[in-house]
Every structure is written in C-alpha cells, then in structure tokens.
Amino acid sequence: MAVEQELRRRGGKQQLLGLLATLVLVLLPAMASGKDGVPRIKLSYKELLQSGSGVAFQGSAEGMGSQSLLLDEERGRLLLGARDHIFMLELENLNRNIRKVSWPASRERVELCKIAGRNAQLECANFIRVLHTYNATHVYTCGTGAFQPLCTFLEIGGREQEDAFYLHVSSAESGRLKCPFDPWQPFTSVLTDQYLYAGTTSDFLGRDTAFTRSLGLHDRHYIRTDVSKDYWLNGTELPAPLSCPKPNTSTSHLFI
Ligand SMILES: *[C@@H]1O[C@H](CO)[C@@H](O)[C@H](O)[C@H]1NC(C)=O
Numbered sequence: 723m724a725v726e727q728e729l730r731r732r733g734g735k736q737q738l739l740g741l742l743a744t745l746v747l748v749l750l751p752a753m754a755s756g757k758d759g760v761p762r763i764k765l766s767y768k769e770l771l772q773s774g775s776g777v778a779f780q781g782s783a784e785g786m787g788s789q790s791l792l793l794d795e796e797r798g799r800l801l802l803g804a805r806d807h808i809f810m811l812e813l814e815n816l817n818r819n820i821r822k823v824s825w826p827a828s829r830e831r832v833e834l835c836k837i838a839g840r841n842a843q844l845e846c847a848n849f850i851r852v853l854h855t856y857n858a859t860h861v862y863t864c865g866t867g868a869f870q871p872l873c874t875f876l877e878i879g880g881r882e883q884e885d886a887f888y889l890h891v892s893s894a895e896s897g898r899l900k901c902p903f904d905p906w907q908p909f910t911s912v913l914t915d916q917y918l919y920a921g922t923t924s925d926f927l928g929r930d931t932a933f934t935r936s937l938g939l940h941d942r943h944y945i946r947t948d949v950s951k952d953y954w955l956n957g958t959e960l961p962a963p964l965s966c967p968k969p970n971t972s973t974s975h976l977f978i
C-alpha cells in the first residue's frame with residue numbers, strides 16, 4: 723500500500739480505496755515478474771536442520787518469543803528483540819560474546835495486565851517488536867510493555883565506540899501507533915528518512931488498525947489513517963513493507 727504524506731490533510735475511506743487500488747496495481751506486476759524481493763533460496767526449518775548449516779542460538783530462555791531482528795552486516799552483528807530483552811549477537815558465532823540489555827515492563831503494568839485477564843507468560847511482558855537503524859549510532863526500538871507500548875533509542879556506537887550498547891530507558895516515550903499493544907497481533911513497520919511508518923493496531927483491544935507515520939527530523943507529530951467505525955482494516959495481515967524514498971522530494975512511497 724502506498725502511504726503518502728497527503729494522508730495528513732485528506733484521508734478517509736475514499737482515499738484508502740484509492741490506496742488499495744494502487745496496492746493492487748503495484749502488487750500485480752511484482753507477482754507476475756516474481757523477480758524483485760523474492761529470496762534466491764528459501765529453506766524450511768526442517769531443511770535447514772537437515773543441511774547442517776543452521777546454527778541454533780542457545781542464549782537463554784529470555785531469547786524466547788523473539789519477534790524482531792536487525793542485521794548489521796557492516797559490523798557483523800545481529801540484534802534480536804525478545805521478551806524483556808534485546809540481544810546483540812555476533813554473526814560469526816551466535817553463541818560467543820552474547821550481550822544483552824534488559825527492558826522489562828514496569829511491575830505495576832504487569833500486574834494490571836494480569837488483572838485484565840491476560841496471560842502472564844505470553845502477554846504481560848515487554849515484547850520487543852520494533853528494531854530499526856535510525857542513524858550511524860542509534861537504533862530505534864519499541865516493545866509492547868505489557869499492553870502499554872513504549873519506544874526509545876538503543877545506542878550501538880559508531881566507528882569510534884564499537885562497544886557501546888546502551889538503552890535509553892529513562893527517555894522512553896509512548897509507543898502507541900508505533901507498536902501494537904498485543905505481542906501476537908499482526909504488525910509491520912519500516913524506518914526511512916528518519917520517519918517511522920507502521921501498520922498497527924492502535925488500542926488495547928486491538929480493534930482499530932491504522933497506518934501511521936511518526937518520528938522525523940522536522941515535524942515530529944503523528945499522521946495516521948482515519949478511525950472508522952467500520953474497522954475497514956479488520957483482520958489485516960501485514961507482511962514486510964518496502965520503502966522507496968524519492969530523492970529531493972517530500973514524498974516517500976511505502977509498499978506493503
Ligand atoms: C543519532 O540520533 C540520536 C537521537 O536523535 C542523536 O542523539 C545522535 O547524535 C545521532 N547520531 C548521529 C551520528 O547523527
């Protein structure tokens with residue numbers, strides 16, 4: 723789906739239909755050619771095991787429930803967002819020199835989550851769902867925060883400070899409209915030109931799904947698709963988006 727900046731001014735159902743039409747037009751040629759964005763090799767989990775080329779991450783139980791990854795090929799590292807933790811792994815050997823930062827949801831929030839009848843293990847924790855490169859030294863990250871999403875910066879160091887691995891916990895901000903409340907709800911996001919675009923549910927009950935834009939260098943306010951009583955994005959599945967920033971213009975195209 724192409725999410726354009728015009729959404730800020732206009733919006734509404736008609737525009738969404740227009741965008742959906744664009745989506746179909748965009749997807750059809752891509753599916754027909756089957757060239758772009760299609761991996762050259764695809765292995766199932768079973769095939770990976772059989773090939774003997776897979777390496778299991780044996781970090782710890784904290785690595786369970788991981789839902790976000792960020793590859794830093796240049797520095798040979800992999801960031802892994804998991805339950806209450808972000809891991810930094812070495813690509814050459816996932817099980818050597820494992821580093822991690824802890825980012826749990828507040829105890830109060832966890833209690834409220836349990837009182838609301840949610841599962842203590844599977845839902846009432848901070849599941850990291852957003853990990854994007856922001857600039858040379860910072861990664862932007864968000865977690866579900868036991869149904870109160872939060873976002874902040876993770877400092878990973880530039881060339882001089884290879885060793886930095888520090889989470890700015892105290893300056894965390896609300897992650898609503900950037901990250902889902904529910905760790906298992908479909909969700910997608912991309913960070914481009916220092917704007918974060920997300921397709922996410924926007925409330926505790928997960929009824930309203932929206933496409934949003936946030937962050938950015940100049941205007942740090944949100945834009946989002948309209949709220950509709952018809953929930954026209956009900957049941958949405960959100961595969962990975964692809965961003966195509968247009969150089970020297972104020973428009974970015976996103977294809978989801
Ligand atoms: C990256 O962004 C962070 C947060 O805005 C900022 O503090 C930092 O100076 C930036 N680093 C570079 C290399 O631009």
Ligand SMILES: *[C@@H]1O[C@H](CO)[C@@H](O)[C@H](O)[C@H]1NC(C)=O
Nearest residue numbers: 929930951952953954956957
């Ligand atoms: C979403 O769609 C499902 C069926 O696909 C329906 O049962 C449900 O009521 C819908 N939810 C809302 C909030 O409209």
Ligand SMILES: *[C@@H]1O[C@H](CO)[C@@H](O)[C@H](O)[C@H]1NC(C)=O
Nearest residue numbers: 915967968969970971972973
């Ligand atoms: C785009 O911007 C860059 C730097 O701001 C400039 O060097 C370049 O000439 C511009 N290109 C066009 C097509 O305007």
